[in-house]
Amino acid sequence: MxxxxxxxxxxxxxxxxxxxxxxxxxxxxxxxxxxxxxxxxxxxxxxxxxxxxxxxxxxxxxxxxxxxxxxxxxxxxxxxxxxxxxxxxxxxxxxxxxxxxxxxxxxxxxxxxxxxxxxxxxxxxxxxxxxxxxxxxxxxxxxxxxxxxxxxxxxxxxxxxxxxxxxxxxxxxxxxxxxxxxLKKEVPGFAVNRIQYAIIAEVWRLVEGGVLSADDVDKVMSAGLGLRYAFLGPLEVMHLNAEGMQSYMERYTQSIQHVLGNFGPTPTFTGSGLERIIKEMDAKIPLDKLEERRQWRDTRLAALAKLKRDLERE
Ligand code: NAI
Structure with missing residues (x-):
């Protein structure tokens, strides 16, 4: 102590x-x-x-x-x-x-x-x-x-x-x-917000481009990628999803580059796209329910933190 x-x-x-x-x-x-x-x-x-x-x-x-x-x-x-x-x-x-x-x-x-x-x-x-x-x-x-x-x-x-x-x-x-x-040196957004903003940009493009609803795009993280990322980072996911990183890159470099080349420019976060996303989010969680939902979030994060601590002790 x-x-x-x-x-x-x-x-x-x-x-x-x-x-x-x-x-x-x-x-x-x-x-x-x-x-x-x-x-x-x-x-x-x-x-x-x-x-x-x-x-x-x-x-x-x-x-x-x-x-x-x-x-x-x-x-x-x-x-x-x-x-x-x-x-x-x-x-x-x-x-x-x-x-x-x-x-x-x-x-x-x-x-x-x-x-x-x-x-x-x-x-x-x-x-x-x-x-x-x-x-x-x-x-x-x-x-x-x-x-x-x-x-x-x-x-x-x-x-x-x-x-x-x-x-x-x-x-x-x-x-x-x-x-x-x-961080070995300071960069705008540090690490967390750089990665978070990259995700926000693509999520925005998918909704604005009419590919997914706001509710469904969030499920891609909460029911999919986020579950893995609660335990492993993206680099380890790649390493495990093939016979190591080298093999992953041999298999997937071309398709990663093809998809990344298809990303649009940085969204402006204005106009009809913004209005639509605000409307969908307000319908899903009305503003007078935000505090309730924050408590819901904290209870779940607490349970996940406890699960992770317990698993690490095993
Ligand atoms: P807050 O608004 O809840 O609290 C700020 C406190 O600082 C207030 O109690 C205020 O009276 C006091 N204060 C203001 N000027 C002062 C001064 N000159 N001397 C002493 N006290 C002073 O803000 P919060 O959310 O706690 O954020 C604090 C810092 O943490 C900010 O830099 C924020 O960016 C950062 N941060 C916030 C996160 C969040 O989710 N709220 C997450 C990570 C970092």
């Missing part, structure tokens, strides 16, 4: 999730938010979520709800929240000016060994760390929503990030049961 201190800056959805994940592995966590009521609200929400997770058998780690909650504190001072922290996870609004301001404040309150990590989904680390004194200690650890059940974390360094900060972040992420992948 860890005795290191973690600072969390920003106590919205993602800040609360990180706090719970770190505490589940025994780290002491202090949460700061610019809005004091957000901190007290976050502590209340975390307590009730830990209780619900325990009741449903989904609580992470070996510590009791009380022990995990006791590891999480709130503070209305960034200085106090970050004092002595070895790792700080920033979770404020996704706005460049806010990230720049918060990073320039955070670097004043940590020592030479601390890592300053951002949850940013799309802003590249060089954009808000370039002019900092401690820029070599900064990187992004981008989680996937909901982080409590989807353990992937993309680590994205800026060109000036120390290799030791990257290596230590990977070790910390593994110690809390997350699954880190490290």
């Amino acid at each position: 860890e005795s290191q201190k973690i600072g969390i800056v920003g106590s919205g959805l993602i800040g609360r999730s990180w706090a719970m994940i770190f505490a589940s592995a025994g780290y002491s966590v202090t949460i700061f938010d610019i809005e004091p009521s957000q901190v007290s609200n976050a502590l209340k929400l975390i307590k009730s979520q830990l209780e619900e997770l325990s009741e449903s058998g989904m609580l992470r780690g070996t510590l009791s709800v009380e022990a995990q909650f006791a590891l999480i504190k709130g503070s209305n001072s960034m200085e106090e929240a970050l004092a002595g922290a070895s790792f700080v996870q920033e979770c404020v609004f996704e706005k460049l000016e806010v990230k720049q301001k918060v990073f320039s404040e955070m670097e004043q309150y940590v020592g030479d060994d601390a890592i300053l990590s951002s949850s940013s989904s799309c802003i590249m680390p060089s954009q808000f760390t370039e002019n900092l004194k401690r820029r070599n200690q900064c990187l992004i650890s981008h989680p996937i929503n909901p982080p409590y059940y989807a353990p992937l974390v993309e680590i994205i360094p800026a060109p000036w990030t120390d290799q030791s900060a990257i290596d230590r972040t990977r070790t910390i992420m593994e110690s809390i049961g997350q699954v880190p992948v490290t």
Whole structure:
């Protein structure tokens, strides 16, 4: 169990999730938010979520709800929240000016060994760390929503990030049961959104081109490809679907190139195609049912995460 201190800056959805994940592995966590009521609200929400997770058998780690909650504190001072922290996870609004301001404040309150990590989904680390004194200690650890059940974390360094900060972040992420992948350099969209947007583009073309309905195109993932991808990535799927990768490429290169050559340009995501997709999605899940459906999603992701953990233990 860890005795290191973690600072969390920003106590919205993602800040609360990180706090719970770190505490589940025994780290002491202090949460700061610019809005004091957000901190007290976050502590209340975390307590009730830990209780619900325990009741449903989904609580992470070996510590009791009380022990995990006791590891999480709130503070209305960034200085106090970050004092002595070895790792700080920033979770404020996704706005460049806010990230720049918060990073320039955070670097004043940590020592030479601390890592300053951002949850940013799309802003590249060089954009808000370039002019900092401690820029070599900064990187992004981008989680996937909901982080409590989807353990992937993309680590994205800026060109000036120390290799030791990257290596230590990977070790910390593994110690809390997350699954880190490290980008060797920053690229727009990082890895997750580049791959996700490639899928969105083709799904859009198939619906816009009248090949599949919106409901059916989603089933291609949820009842087909997604089931495999819950356990293996596309490269391993290829390796297993022939006598290894070389044999797969000998068999299928021509047909892959033929199909890829048939892809249209990047959709504009406007006009009648957009209207049709919005209409179909609103009919399938009306806007006043979104919260219900999110809970449905989280219950299923939790069960899948548990299944994967149980299978790995076998
Ligand atoms: P949120 O809007 O739920 O919470 C942001 C929190 O930051 C608020 O409590 C706000 O009061 C606080 N805040 C704003 N300015 C601040 C400042 N100067 N100092 C301290 N606290 C400040 O946002 P959410 O969804 O938790 O996102 C946080 C970060 O995580 C963003 O960078 C987002 O892109 C990233 N992220 C979000 C995901 C999601 O699905 N929501 C998934 C992965 C990453």
